Amino acid sequence: MDRRVARTRSALHAALIELMLTRGYDGTTVEEICRVAKVGRSTFYTHYADKDALKRDGLASIGRSLRQSRHETVRDDALGFVLPMLRHAREHVDHYRALAGGHGGSMALASIREILAGIVRQEMRSSRRRTVSADVAVNYLVGAFMAVLTWWLDRGAIESPEQMADAFRDLSAGYAAMHRPTRN
Amino acid sequence: MDRRVARTRSALHAALIELMLTRGYDGTTVEEICRVAKVGRSTFYTHYADKDALKRDGLASIGRSLRQSRHETVRDDALGFVLPMLRHAREHVDHYRALAGGHGGSMALASIREILAGIVRQEMRSSRRRTVSADVAVNYLVGAFMAVLTWWLDRGAIESPEQMADAFRDLSAGYAAMHRPTRN
DNA sequence: TCCTTTGTTGGACAGTCTGTCCAGGAACTG
DNA sequence: CAGTTCCTGGACAGACTGTCCAACAAAGGA
Numbered sequence A, B: 001m002d003r004r005v006a007r008t009r010s011a012l013h014a015a016l017i018e019l020m021l022t023r024g025y026d027g028t029t030v031e032e033i034c035r036v037a038k039v040g041r042s043t044f045y046t047h048y049a050d051k052d053a054l055k056r057d058g059l060a061s062i063g064r065s066l067r068q069s070r071h072e073t074v075r076d077d078a079l080g081f082v083l084p085m086l087r088h089a090r091e092h093v094d095h096y097r098a099l100a101g102g103h104g105g106s107m108a109l110a111s112i113r114e115i116l117a118g119i120v121r122q123e124m125r126s127s128r129r130r131t132v133s134a135d136v137a138v139n140y141l142v143g144a145f146m147a148v149l150t151w152w153l154d155r156g157a158i159e160s161p162e163q164m165a166d167a168f169r170d171l172s173a174g175y176a177a178m179h180r181p182t183r184n
Numbered sequence C: 001t002c003c004t005t006t007g008t009t010g011g012a013c014a015g016t017c018t019g020t021c022c023a024g025g026a027a028c029t030g
Numbered sequence D: 001c002a003g004t005t006c007c008t009g010g011a012c013a014g015a016c017t018g019t020c021c022a023a024c025a026a027a028g029g030a
Helices: A004-025 A032-035 A040-049 A051-074 A083-090 A095-099 A110-123 A133-152 A161-170 A175-179 B005-021 B031-038 B041-047 B053-071 B082-091 B093-100 B110-123 B134-153 B161-172 B175-179
Strands: none
Touching: A004 A032, A004 A040, A004 A051, A032 A051, A032 B053, A051 A083, A051 A095, A051 B041, A083 A095, A083 A161, A083 B082, A095 A133, A095 A175, A110 B053, A110 B134, A133 A161, A133 B110, A133 B134, A133 B161, A161 B134, B005 B031, B005 B041, B005 B053, B005 B093, B031 B041, B031 B053, B053 B082, B053 B093, B082 B093, B082 B134, B082 B161, B093 B134, B134 B161
């Protein structure tokens, strides 16, 4: 690939990441991206159809990187994805924070989640059957993981990936069990 | 409150919901909202500073409604929020699907989640300590719940709230345990 | 009912961002 | 060095935003 192309594209990616961390995705304009990347606006459009195409390309790139780094550390149990993913996230903190971060724009879910968080917090000061499809289980687990990941990253990824993995495994092993000792 | 005000505002809310379900939040313009709501564009701006203000107002309204309907069915255990919330969601499917739905715009998370979902699915075909802060636990649970909720709504909320609540409780009681019987 | 208050409306406005196009100049490749 | 490919600024129409105003309509109390 032509050096100029490589330079331009990586500059654009870096600029998008940087701006997403401050203004959020929606608040970022193509003009700003080009200004930060020191690239002509015309040039932007010769590479990407629009802002979204740039983002999608970045995500695809992260996806490849993740899949590959995962391929190296194969573990064949459920939850095996946890540690590799956490490590990968820490290696690419900025990318992850920009793309998955709770900050700006990404999640309109934020406010509903906050309401819920209040409720759950309150209820945690006190507390079986089997009708589950695999689909629900997957969504449950992914949702839980993404939430924990986001939480971790937004606070600066202070804990080690290993600590977080352990925490996540504990939680997955039984949420209710974790909190019975507290009181009831 | 003046009848005209009430009429205008609820028309705007309804229009936003309707448009979010089709074009997504970001793809919806103030002009469209006004067209659908049969309201002058000038009028829009006498009520809300911008599109976001309208959305926030809608969310606040849902929040109030949820808190209230919750106040009626008090259960003092962890996970007590599950059933009331699911019922509330079903009563206001459109609102929830528009605001929390996976469809358009809301979650840039979508693609990362898909990558992860693939991985988890693959690993589910096969596999204790305690270092968890309460914060992580809350985020874990909320994330899991929101994910299940979104999944449920996006598929049309076919299952009953009770079924979903049971499923969620089972999962929370121990994800790993749920899937050991499958093979290993 | 009448009158005052309050809402609604279309139109006009400047400003921002988008996506497209082009022609001149720069950088790469062989 | 030559030919190809890329970068660039500038110009363009089009869409959307947020603000303002003057005319009109509806509400609700006296």
